[in-house]
Amino acid sequence: MLFFEDVFSDLRGCDCSDVFGCAWPTLPTGVITFLSAVSLAALVAVLIHRLTDPVKRLISNFDDYFSWFLTAAPLATGMLAFAHAGGAPYEKLLAIHILSAEALLIWFPFGKLMHAFLIFAARGTTGVLFERKGASL
Amino acid sequence: MSTPPGSDDRLELELDQPRVSVKAPAVRFDRQGELTDAERVEKAMGNFVKDFGRTAAIYMESCIHCGMCAEACHFYEVTKDPKYTPIWKLEPFKQAYKREYGPFAFLFRALNLKPRVTAEQLQEWQHLIYDSCTVCGRCSLMCPMGIDIAALISQARHGMFHAGLVPHELWAVAERGKREGSPLGATPKVFKDRLEWLADDHEVEIPLDKARAEVLCTMSSIEIMKYPDSVVATARIMNHLGLDWTFRSDGYEATNFGLLSGNAAWQKEMSMKLINAAVACGAKTLILPECGHAYTALRWMGANMYGKPLPFRVLHMSEFLAENVQNGRLKLRKLPKSATFHDPCQVSRRGGAIEAPRVVLEALGVELREMFPTKGTNWCCGGGGGVVANRRADELRHKVFRIKMEQIEQTGAEVPVTSCANCRQTFDDGQAHYKWDKEMHSLLELVAENLAEEAT
Numbered sequence: 001m002l003f004f005e006d007v008f009s010d011l012r013g014c015d016c017s018d019v020f021g022c023a024w025p026t027l028p029t030g031v032i033t034f035l036s037a038v039s040l041a042a043l044v045a046v047l048i049h050r051l052t053d054p055v056k057r058l059i060s061n062f063d064d065y066f067s068w069f070l071t072a073a074p075l076a077t078g079m080l081a082f083a084h085a086g087g088a089p090y091e092k093l094l095a096i097h098i099l100s101a102e103a104l105l106i107w108f109p110f111g112k113l114m115h116a117f118l119i120f121a122a123r124g125t126t127g128v129l130f131e132r133k134g135a136s137l
Numbered sequence: 138m139s140t141p142p143g144s145d146d147r148l149e150l151e152l153d154q155p156r157v158s159v160k161a162p163a164v165r166f167d168r169q170g171e172l173t174d175a176e177r178v179e180k181a182m183g184n185f186v187k188d189f190g191r192t193a194a195i196y197m198e199s200c201i202h203c204g205m206c207a208e209a210c211h212f213y214e215v216t217k218d219p220k221y222t223p224i225w226k227l228e229p230f231k232q233a234y235k236r237e238y239g240p241f242a243f244l245f246r247a248l249n250l251k252p253r254v255t256a257e258q259l260q261e262w263q264h265l266i267y268d269s270c271t272v273c274g275r276c277s278l279m280c281p282m283g284i285d286i287a288a289l290i291s292q293a294r295h296g297m298f299h300a301g302l303v304p305h306e307l308w309a310v311a312e313r314g315k316r317e318g319s320p321l322g323a324t325p326k327v328f329k330d331r332l333e334w335l336a337d338d339h340e341v342e343i344p345l346d347k348a349r350a351e352v353l354c355t356m357s358s359i360e361i362m363k364y365p366d367s368v369v370a371t372a373r374i375m376n377h378l379g380l381d382w383t384f385r386s387d388g389y390e391a392t393n394f395g396l397l398s399g400n401a402a403w404q405k406e407m408s409m410k411l412i413n414a415a416v417a418c419g420a421k422t423l424i425l426p427e428c429g430h431a432y433t434a435l436r437w438m439g440a441n442m443y444g445k446p447l448p449f450r451v452l453h454m455s456e457f458l459a460e461n462v463q464n465g466r467l468k469l470r471k472l473p474k475s476a477t478f479h480d481p482c483q484v485s486r487r488g489g490a491i492e493a494p495r496v497v498l499e500a501l502g503v504e505l506r507e508m509f510p511t512k513g514t515n516w517c518c519g520g521g522g523g524v525v526a527n528r529r530a531d532e533l534r535h536k537v538f539r540i541k542m543e544q545i546e547q548t549g550a551e552v553p554v555t556s557c558a559n560c561r562q563t564f565d566d567g568q569a570h571y572k573w574d575k576e577m578h579s580l581l582e583l584v585a586e587n588l589a590e591e592a593t
Contacts, residue, residue: 115282
């Protein structure tokens with residue numbers, strides 16, 4: 001959900017019709033703001049869980065927290081930009097927002113976020129092996 | 138302290154106790170060989186990655202540290218100590234993977250993002266890898282990313298074995314296995330003597346070393362040494378079915394300590410004994426005994442050892458019994474009791490032979506009361522993966538056994554049944570420890586006791 005939200009909201013500004021002859025569909029600002037708020041709240045909740053649960057706290061490492069930070073950052077900066085936080089120039093806020101989204105995309109293949117793709121490889125491998133043996137729950 | 142136990146009194150077996158192990162050592166030797174600390178670390182990590190294919194690499198990259206495996210583990214469940222979280226048991230190996238072998242190892246090393254694994258760390262983890270993991274694979278099933286954590290633990294054990302960082306008893310048993318061909322001293326001579334004694338004592342015909350036979354039966358050393366009634370039961374059932382069958386002194390030991398200890402060369406040697414014996418007598422079916430890892434070793438890894446498809450079928454005893462119930466050859470007397478079935482992890486959860494024992498129990502006419510959870514998600518008895526032999530693990534294992542007792546008590550069944558001799562000895566030991574009134578039964582022996590009519 002986060003991924004699509006980022007793509008859909010970040011590309012709203014760019015005029016794709018110049019290049020492709022058709023425009024990227026966009027969601028209304030209200031929906032984006034609402035989804036961002038919900039996502040941020042969920043992210044805060046999972047962070048609290050990670051910090052307070054003894055098992056999660058023990059096994060977590062830098063990657064877990066850094067991936068969390070980079071996922072939360074575009075949402076937070078996007079909302080700040082939208083709200084023209086602190087009266088700062090909109091361009092500056094937007095630049096920070098875009099930068100945070102780029103940081104997320106750069107980090108994506110190197111960190112825990114890759115689980116979104118690795119899940120198919122990992123589950124597939126184990127699944128094939130267990131299926132062959134006829135193992136089940 | 139780093140001297141390995143040699144072939145002396147420190148290896149003496151203790152066969153008359155509820156569980157089989159080596160005699161309690163005066164001094165434990167949980168480090169073997171004369172390697173330096175640096176060499177130990179190198180050996181452990183080197184052998185961990187030796188059979189490290191893309192599968193293991195994918196697993197290593199996939200863990201999202203969600204911690205869900207904790208609640209799948211009986212050791213965590215009874216202690217609530219986060220260090221028993223299954224994936225945490227692999228921490229030094231994950232650390233080494235990132236630092237030495239992962240795609241960005243050079244970065245991790247250059248910036249020292251992950252410190253080098255130390256021998257002390259491995260020594261500490263020996264407790265987690267050997268004493269508090271039965272390789273039951275319950276965590277593997279619960280993992281949302283599908284990481285086969287149990288398989289990774291086995292691989293970590295390979296490394297630990299080569300580094301000489303194995304608990305005293307497991308090393309002693311593996312050493313004996315290598316020296317004598319059987320981890321519990323069931324040498325071909327002992328096996329022959331036992332068969333003669335059993336045949337006389339129980340007035341049952343037990344064929345040995347027939348040149349040709351349709352069916353080759355095998356045994357686990359726990360049964361040969363501790364539950365000889367299982368040998369008799371096997372013979373009675375084979376004779377009852379009127380099969381052309383035999384035991385072979387050149388291939389009878391289904392226990393594969395090579396697989397258990399993580400020595401691939403030994404594993405192959407052990408499997409090839411069985412395969413060669415079956416080929417030599419032209420067997421069409423090889424029957425594996427009531428043993429957990431023997432099933433994995435030959436049924437699922439045998440062809441890989443042989444290098445081509447096996448020219449015979451491999452069946453676990455429960456599968457063989459179920460097949461003969463279903464084709465109508467095995468006729469059983471009804472047992473008017475309630476029973477519950479304990480799934481041996483390596484046969485059920487990790488082996489796939491889940492329904493076979495239930496087919497047999499149905500044929501016995503018992504009222505089957507399933508545990509909760511059951512089948513693939515049944516709790517482990519706590520003794521697998523060599524844990525039952527490891528005295529250092531006793532206290533923890535007994536705690537874990539309470540889960541099993543509660544599960545069985547909840548069913549209210551009169552007769553607990555399983556089809557793994559190692560589970561059985563774990564139950565025997567737990568029963569003695571808690572002075573419990575429930576005794577674990579072997580499916581095989583239950584069938585032998587209830588054959589509809591004696592053939593001979």
